[in-house]
Amino acid sequence: MESALTLNHFLFVSAALFAIGLAGVLLRRNLIIIFMCLELMLAAANLTLVAFSRFNVQDGHPHYDGQVLLFFIITVAAAEVAVGLAIIVALFRTKETTDVTKVNSMKY
Amino acid sequence: MPVYYLEIIVVALGLVVLMVDAFVKLEDKRSLAWIGILGLAVVFALLFKVEWPASTEGAFWRFYSSGDSLALFFKGIAVLTTLIVLVMAIDYSPIILKQIANPEPGAHPQAGLGECFALPLFACAGLMWMASANNLVSIFVSLETVTIAFYIMVAYLRRNVGSLEAGVKYLILGALSTGFLVYGFAWLFGITGSMQLSEIATALANPELNPTVALFAFALILVGLAFKIGATPFHLWIPDVYQGAPTPITAFLSVGSKAAGFIITLRLLAPFLGSPALFEKVVLILTVLAVLTLLVGNLAALPQKNFKRLLAYSSIAHAGFLVMALACSPHETGGEITLSPDTVIAFYLGAYLLMTLLAFLVMTTLRTTIPGEERDSYRGLAKRSPFLAFALLISMASLAGVPLTAGFFGKFFVFALAVESQQWTLLVFGLIGAAAGFYYYLKIAVSMYLSDPPQDSDAAPISITPLTRITLLALIVLILLAGVHPGVILGLIG
Numbered sequence: 001m002e003s004a005l006t007l008n009h010f011l012f013v014s015a016a017l018f019a020i021g022l023a024g025v026l027l028r029r030n031l032i033i034i035f036m037c038l039e040l041m042l043a044a045a046n047l048t049l050v051a052f053s054r055f056n057v058q059d060g061h062p063h064y065d066g067q068v069l070l071f072f073i074i075t076v077a078a079a080e081v082a083v084g085l086a087i088i089v090a091l092f093r094t095k096e097t098t099d100v101t102k103v104n105s106m107k108y
Numbered sequence: 109m110p111v112y113y114l115e116i117i118v119v120a121l122g123l124v125v126l127m128v129d130a131f132v133k134l135e136d137k138r139s140l141a142w143i144g145i146l147g148l149a150v151v152f153a154l155l156f157k158v159e160w161p162a163s164t165e166g167a168f169w170r171f172y173s174s175g176d177s178l179a180l181f182f183k184g185i186a187v188l189t190t191l192i193v194l195v196m197a198i199d200y201s202p203i204i205l206k207q208i209a210n211p212e213p214g215a216h217p218q219a220g221l222g223e224c225f226a227l228p229l230f231a232c233a234g235l236m237w238m239a240s241a242n243n244l245v246s247i248f249v250s251l252e253t254v255t256i257a258f259y260i261m262v263a264y265l266r267r268n269v270g271s272l273e274a275g276v277k278y279l280i281l282g283a284l285s286t287g288f289l290v291y292g293f294a295w296l297f298g299i300t301g302s303m304q305l306s307e308i309a310t311a312l313a314n315p316e317l318n319p320t321v322a323l324f325a326f327a328l329i330l331v332g333l334a335f336k337i338g339a340t341p342f343h344l345w346i347p348d349v350y351q352g353a354p355t356p357i358t359a360f361l362s363v364g365s366k367a368a369g370f371i372i373t374l375r376l377l378a379p380f381l382g383s384p385a386l387f388e389k390v391v392l393i394l395t396v397l398a399v400l401t402l403l404v405g406n407l408a409a410l411p412q413k414n415f416k417r418l419l420a421y422s423s424i425a426h427a428g429f430l431v432m433a434l435a436c437s438p439h440e441t442g443g444e445i446t447l448s449p450d451t452v453i454a455f456y457l458g459a460y461l462l463m464t465l466l467a468f469l470v471m472t473t474l475r476t477t478i479p480g481e482e483r484d485s486y487r488g489l490a491k492r493s494p495f496l497a498f499a500l501l502i503s504m505a506s507l508a509g510v511p512l513t514a515g516f517f518g519k520f521f522v523f524a525l526a527v528e529s530q531q532w533t534l535l536v537f538g539l540i541g542a543a544a545g546f547y548y549y550l551k552i553a554v555s556m557y558l559s560d561p562p563q564d565s566d567a568a569p570i571s572i573t574p575l576t577r578i579t580l581l582a583l584i585v586l587i588l589l590a591g592v593h594p595g596v597i598l599g600l601i602g
Contacts, residue, residue, distance in 0.1 A: 018291055025284055034280055041287030045294045052298035065303045066294070069245050073290055076252040080286075083256055084279050087263045091272045100280075103273050106348045 010051030018044035031088050031098040035081070042077050046070045111158040111240070112172060114151055114183065115233045121147040122229030129222030137218040138201055141194045141225045148191040148232070155184050170304060173242035181454050181601050182239035182371045185461055189364040190232035192465045195579050196356035196472040197224060203475060204354060207265035224264055228360060231257035238368040244293045244303040247372050251289075251336070254368060255282050258361060262353040274352025281335060281345040289332025295325035309379035312386065319385045326380050326390060330397075333376065336369035338427045340400040350420035355475060358416060359468035362423045367457045370430055374450060381437050394435035398534055401428035402541040409548045416481045418548065419467060422507060425541060426460055432538055433522045436529040447528060451601055452521045458597040459514035459590060463506035466583040469576065470500045477570050483552060488561030493570040497556045499580050506587050508549040509542055514590035514597070 017040055024037030053066030092098055124147075125140050134140070158180070161169075173179055197204075201221055208220045234253030241247040259282065263275020297303060299321050300311035312322060334342040350358045380390045405425030412418040433452045471481065473496060478485050490497035506515035519542055526535040572580075590596045 014294075018287075021287065022284075025280070031276065031280075035283075038280070038283040038287060041284070042290060045287065045290040048291065048294035049297060052294065056298070056301050063301060065245075066297050069248065069290075069293065069297070069303065072245055072249050076249065076256075076286075079256055080252070080259075080283060083259045084283070087259060087272065087275045087279055090263065090266045091276055094267065094269055094272060100276075103276060105269060105273055106351050 007051055007055040010047060010055075014044045014047035014051065017041075017047065029099050029101055031091075031100055034100065035084055035088070039077060039081070042073055046073055049073075109154065109158055110161060111180070112168075114154060114158065115236050117151055117154075118148070118187075118229055118233040118236065121151075122226050122233065125222070125226040125229060129226065137216075137221045137225075138198050140222050141198045144194045144225050144229055145191055148187050148194070148229075152184065152187045152191065155180060155187065171241070171243045171246035172237075173240050176240070177601065178371070178374075178450055178454060179239040181458070182367060183236045184600065185367045185457060186232050186235035186239065186364055189360060189367070189461060189465065190228050190235075192469065192579060192583075193228050193356045193360045193364070194225060195575055196359060196469055197228070199573065199576055200354060200356050200472045200475065204265065207268040207271065209267060224261070224354075227257050227261050227264075231261070231360070231364065235364050235368040239371050241372065242305050242375065244297065244305075244308075247376070248290060248293065251368075251372065252286065254365065255286065258282075258357075258365065261357045261360070262349060264354055264357065270352040271354065272352075274349045277345050277352075278349045285332045285335030285342070287332075288328050288335075292325050292328030292330075292332060295321065295328060299325060305375060305379060309382050312379045312383040315385060317383070317385065319389075322380070322383070322386055323389060326386070327393075329376055330393065333369065333373045334397065337366055337373060337430070338369075338401075338424050339397050339431050340404040340424065340428075343401070343404065343424045343427075346424055347417050347420040350423070351414060351417050355416065355468060355472045355481075358419075359465055359472075362419065362468075363461050363464050366423065366427065367461065370453055370457060373434065374453065377434065377437075387439055391435055391437065394431060394437075395531065395534060398428055398431040398435045399537045401425075401431055402537045403428075406541040406544040406548075410544060412548070413483050414481055415471065415483050415486065415552070418483065418552075419464070422545075422549070423464070425545060426456075426507075428541060429519060429522050429538065430456055432531075432534050433525055435534060436522075436525045436531050438529055447521060447525050449525065451598070452525050454601045455521055455594065455597055456518040458600070459506070459518040459587075462583050462587045462590070463503045463513070463515055466499055466503040466580065466587065467507070469580055469583070470496050470503070473572055473576055473580075474570065477568075483555065484562065486552065487555050487559040489556040491561060492568075493572075495572070495577075495580075496570060499584055500556060501553045502584050502587055504549040504553050506591070508546045512588065512591045514587045514594070516591055517594040 021037045021040030021044060025034050028034055049066040049070050054062045056063040121144060125143055129140055204224060205218060205221060231254050234250050237250035241250050259275060259279050262278045263272050265271035296308060300308045302308050302311060338346045380386050401424060405421055405428050409418055409421035409425060412421060430453055433449045437449050506513035509515045509519040523535060523538060
């Protein structure tokens, strides 16, 4: 039986993930939530990569280059979280808030 | 010596600085910066000695471009920038120490200073790798190496609200741009089936390719890149981050990060510009981006009172001229071309390095004696320190593009390129931007030379360390030399 899932299904889901992440970054005010939404955008890119990799078959194998980039993205995202959370904690210690609208001492 | 040894040497240098900081009892941690400065000077000299391998087969060379003088030039920019940033960090360290003061009893009085000399070295290795990256994977990883090091450096003053605020803003917007970039990479991989830039170029030139999807991938990648190079409308982070970050790091961001951003922009745009179906649309998008960046950068700089913020807008304005050069890329079937956008951009960035670092170096030297970075605090500087005032004057004249300075030829080549590719709209906006630049750069010079010093300031002369003095002199001489004889820089591009 032929698989009912096509490349387009995966691309739609990943586009939805990307849109949700972007909307969260733009609309939410809590830094931690914004950070989670940024991770969601990276997850969207990962899903796209895996989908393209799986459906782009060469010599009977998926095109593995895409999946290799995925592992690099996961690693970099982890490093980014480590540094990012440290900065957010340092900010919380001085300002006692994670609300981005209160982080605005510099203006035009 | 193979060229990729240089990155390894720089990483090793960073590790040496970290280890010496951790395990050697140093009286004065500023000597760590000297390890970095001397090491980088050696690496800079080695840049002229590198050789390319005879065979570029094998797994490694899929990630690293070979036989490429443009890459070497941008590696040189990265090394030189990091070296001067370390010189600045020595002068700036009293301010850093004040803002990271460690309350623990018994701690080293300079605890926490060592890392601020090691981090620029790691960022430098990333910047150098970016210059040679020719694969989506290596572009992504090198770019993130730099970006993550910068997150830490921007937020380094952890007791200072401004620095932390800048760090958070840079973190969120940097991560956002990474999101756009990798999503664009995923689509580019999907439509071309390759991570290799040369193979992507072949696939994009294929007339059977769906241009809409290719443009979608292009738009996503361009959003990510525009964040990194600071092109409008993705420049919003620049003024705040530049103002809040420690001054040496602002200089590093403004020169190192921008130059490396432009080299990967050049590399990533080349496949799109080489595709006949996409060429016109890509050039149109770049033209709009250049016009917006030129207008916003130059006009928003006019009312600025804070000098650091002024330089932030100035860096946006310069990004505008550089994107303008990109938008003047010639069509492959076009006639004879004497100037290539690659050369023009490389020259412009070389000149930009000299003049921007000169301005920031004067600023860090003054920071310990003159509190604050407002424009008014530099009033009457010529009476207190003629040498520093002269250095700032040369830098401002060059940034504005006064003839006989390096900045003049930078702008001149961009305008010549616009004339050659008959981009008249861009030329008009470029001239408007350059004219506005004269006003806001020279206003600083006028206030230094013609105004009286502020009432409450003391008139004591400002002390300059010998290292800073030599660096300032070298930068001034290079700016004037390149302004008379641009071949000094052009010869290095090859």
